Amino acid sequence: MSAIITASGVAKTFRQAKRLPGLGGAIRSLFSRDYSQVHAVTEISFAIAAGEAVGYLGPNGAGKSTMIKMMTGILVPTAGSLSVLGREPHSQRMVNAAEIGVVFGQRSQLWWDLPVRDSFDLHRHIYDIAPARYTDNLAFLCDMLAMSDYLDRPVRQLSLGQRMRAEIAMALLHDPKILFLDEPTIGLDVVAKDAVRKFLAHINRERGTTIILTTHDLQDIEEICPRLIMVDDGKLLFDGELSRLRAALGSRRRLRLEFGTDPGPIALSTARLVNDEGAAKHFLLDSETTSILDVLTELGTGYDLKDVALVEPAIEEVIRTFYQQKPHLAAAP
Numbered sequence: 001m002s003a004i005i006t007a008s009g010v011a012k013t014f015r016q017a018k019r020l021p022g023l024g025g026a027i028r029s030l031f032s033r034d035y036s037q038v039h040a041v042t043e044i045s046f047a048i049a050a051g052e053a054v055g056y057l058g059p060n061g062a063g064k065s066t067m068i069k070m071m072t073g074i075l076v077p078t079a080g081s082l083s084v085l086g087r088e089p090h091s092q093r094m095v096n097a098a099e100i101g102v103v104f105g106q107r108s109q110l111w112w113d114l115p116v117r118d119s120f121d122l123h124r125h126i127y128d129i130a131p132a133r134y135t136d137n138l139a140f141l142c143d144m145l146a147m148s149d150y151l152d153r154p155v156r157q158l159s160l161g162q163r164m165r166a167e168i169a170m171a172l173l174h175d176p177k178i179l180f181l182d183e184p185t186i187g188l189d190v191v192a193k194d195a196v197r198k199f200l201a202h203i204n205r206e207r208g209t210t211i212i213l214t215t216h217d218l219q220d221i222e223e224i225c226p227r228l229i230m231v232d233d234g235k236l237l238f239d240g241e242l243s244r245l246r247a248a249l250g251s252r253r254r255l256r257l258e259f260g261t262d263p264g265p266i267a268l269s270t271a272r273l274v275n276d277e278g279a280a281k282h283f284l285l286d287s288e289t290t291s292i293l294d295v296l297t298e299l300g301t302g303y304d305l306k307d308v309a310l311v312e313p314a315i316e317e318v319i320r321t322f323y324q325q326k327p328h329l330a331a332a333p
Contacts, residue, residue, distance in 0.1 A: 002049065002050070003047035003048060003049050004048065004049065004050045004084070004085050004086075004177065004178065004210060005046075005047070005048040005071065005083070005084050005085075005178070005210075005212075006046075006047045006048075006081075006082070006083045007044055007045055007046050007047075007067075007071075007080065007081075007082050007083075008045050008080055008081045008082075009043045009044075009045055009079065009080035009081070010041060010043070010044045010045070010067070010070065010077050010079070010080035010081070010082050011039070011041055011042050011043055011044075011077065011078050011079040011080050011234075012039075012040045012041040012063070012066050012067075012070060012075060012077055012078050012234075013037050013038065013039050013040070013078045013079075014037070014038045014040060015035050015036075015037060015038075016035060016036050016037075016038050017029070017033050017034070017035055018033070018034045018035065018036055039234050040063045040066040040234050041063040041066050041067055041070070041077075041234045042063075042233075042234040042235050043079075043080065043235070043236075044063075044067065044080075044231065044234075044235070044236045045080075045236065046229055046236070046239055048210065048212070049210075050177070050208065050210055051204070051208045051209075051210055052210055052211075052227060053200075053201075053204045053210070053211040053213070053224050053225045053226065053227070054211065054212050054213070054225055054227045054228070054229055055213050055214075055215065055220070055221035055224070055225035055227065055228050055229070056068070056212060056213065056214045056229050056231070057214070057215070057218075057221065057228055057229070057230045057231070057319065058214075058230060058231040058232050059232060059323070062231045062232050062233065062234065063231055063233075063234040064182070064214040064231065065182055065214065066234075067231075068102075068180050068182050068212070068214060070082055070089065070090070071084055071089055071180065071212070072084075072089060072096070072097075072100060072102050072180055073089035073090045073092075073093035073096050073097065074090075075090070076090045077090075084096055084100070084178070085099055085100075085177060085178070098127065098174070099176055099177050099178070100176045100177070100178045100179070100180060101171030101172050101174070101176035101178070101179045101180070102171060102179075102180045102181075102182075103164075103167050103168055103171050103179070103180070103181045103182065103184050104182045104183070105164070105181075105182055105183035105184050105185070105186040105187075106183065106186065108155070108163070108167060109123075109167060109170055109171070110155045110163065110166060110167065110170065111155060112154070112155050112156050113154055113155070113156060114154060114155065115151065115152045115153060115154055115155075116147070116150060116151050116152070116153065116155060116158070116166050117151045117152055119155065119166075119170060120138060120151075120169070120170060120173060123170055123173055123174070124173065127173070127174040129173060129174050133175070134173065137172070137173050137174075137175065138169075138173065141169040141172060141173070142169075144199050144202065145165040145166075145168065145169055145195065145199055146165070146195070147162070147165055147166060147169060150162055150166075159192075160187050160188060160192070161188050161189060161191070161192025161195075162192075164184060164185070164188060164192065164196060165192070165195065165196065165199075167184075168181075168184065168196065168199070168200075172203070172209075176209070177209070177210060178209070178210045178211075178212065179200075179203075179209050179210070179211050179212070180212045181200070181211065181212070181213045181214070181215075182214050183214060183215055183216065184196060184200075184213070184215070184220075185197070185215065185217050185220055186215075186216075186217075193217070193219075193220075197219070197220060197223045197224055198223075200213075200224050201223060201224050204224065211224065211225070213225055218319055221242070222242070226241055226242065227239075227240065227241055227242075228240065228241070228242055228245060230319075230322065232323065237322075238322065245322060253284075253285045253310060253311065254274070254282055254283065254284055254285070254310075254311040255271055255282070255283045255284075255285055255292065255295060255308070255309070255310055255311070256280060256281070256282050256283075256307075256308070256309040256310075256311060257280070257281050257282075257283065257299075257305060257307075257308055258279060258280045258305075258306045258307040258308075258309075259279045259280070259281075259303055259304050259305055259306060260279070260304035260305075260306050261279060261304060262278040262279050263303050263304070266281060266299070268283065268295060268298050268299065269298065270285070270290050270294045270295050270298050271283035271284060271285050271290065271295050272284045283295065292308060292310055296308070
C-alpha cells in the first residue's frame with residue numbers, strides 16, 4: 001500500500017531569545033539579545049499508508065505537537081522533506097486543509113457563544129460541503145457520537161466530553177482522508193473516553209480514515225492504534241507494532257499459579273517468582289520462548305495446582321520499560 005504521508009530527515013529548530021535575570025538583564029535585552037537554538041524535531045523519517053491508525057508517542061517536550069503542526073502545514077520544517085497526500089503541507093496549506101481534519105485537545109474550533117449547530121454550519125460554508133453530503137455526515141456523526149441532545153446548545157454550556165465529541169465531529173464533516181488528533185481525550189472521564197475511542201476505531205476500520213494520534217493515555221493507543229511511532233528529545237526511537245515492541249524488550253509476561261494450599265517457596269529455572277501471596281504465586285517468565293507447558297513440566301505433579309493464568313504486560317509497563325532502556329535500544333541496529 002502506497003504511503004500518503006512521508007517524512008524524510010525532517011527537522012525543526014526554533015530560535016529562542018535568552019532572558020537575563022534581574023532589572024539589569026531586562027534593560028540589556030532592550031539593546032542586545034542573545035539567542036539559542038532549540039531542536040524540537042531532529043531528522044525524523046517515516047511513511048504512513050492510507051487507512052493506518054498510528055500512535056505518535058513521547059514524553060512532554062519530545063516534539064509530538066511540533067510534528068503534527070508540520071504535517072498540517074502550520075509550521076515549516078527547518079530541514080528535510082515532508083509530503084502529505086502528495087503535497088508539501090506548508091506551501092499548499094489551503095489545498096491540504098481541504099483533505100485533512102485536525103483536533104487539538106487544548107484548542108477549540110467551536111464558537112463559544114453559539115450553538116454547536118451554528119459552528120457546524122459555518123464549517124460547511126468554509127469547506128463548501130454539498131448540502132446533501134453535509135446532511136448525511138451530520139446525521140451519521142450525531143448518531144455515532146450521541147450529540148443530538150445538545151446540537152442547539154451554546155458551546156459554553158457543554159461538558160468537556162460533549163465539547164470534545166463536537167470537536168471531533170466538526171473535523172470530520174468534510175470527509176477528510178486523514179484525521180490528526182493531538183491529545184483528544186485529555187481531561188475526559190472514563191465514559192467519554194470510551195465513547196471517543198470506540199468512534200475513532202470505527203471510522204478507521206469502516207471508513208478507512210487514516211488516524212495520527214498523539215496522547216499520554218496509553219489505553220487510547222491500545223484500542224485505536226496498532227502501530228506506534230515513539231520519539232524523545234525530538235529523535236525517532238521506535239517505529240512498528242506494539243507486539244514487536246514487546247518482543248524487542250524481551251518477555252514481560254506474568255504467570256499466576258493458584259494452589260489449593262500454600263506450597264511454600266517455589267524455585268524454577270524457567271520463571272522467576274515476583275509476588276508470593278501464599279496459595280497464589282506470580283512468576284515472570286524468563287524468555288519470550290518460554291511456554292506455560294515449560295513451567296508446568298518443571299513444576300511437576302507434586303502440588304495441588306488449581307488454576308493457571310498467563311497475563312500479558314500492560315501497555316503502560318511496556319512503554320515505561322522502553323523509555324528506561326532507550327539508550328540501549330537506540331544504539332541497537
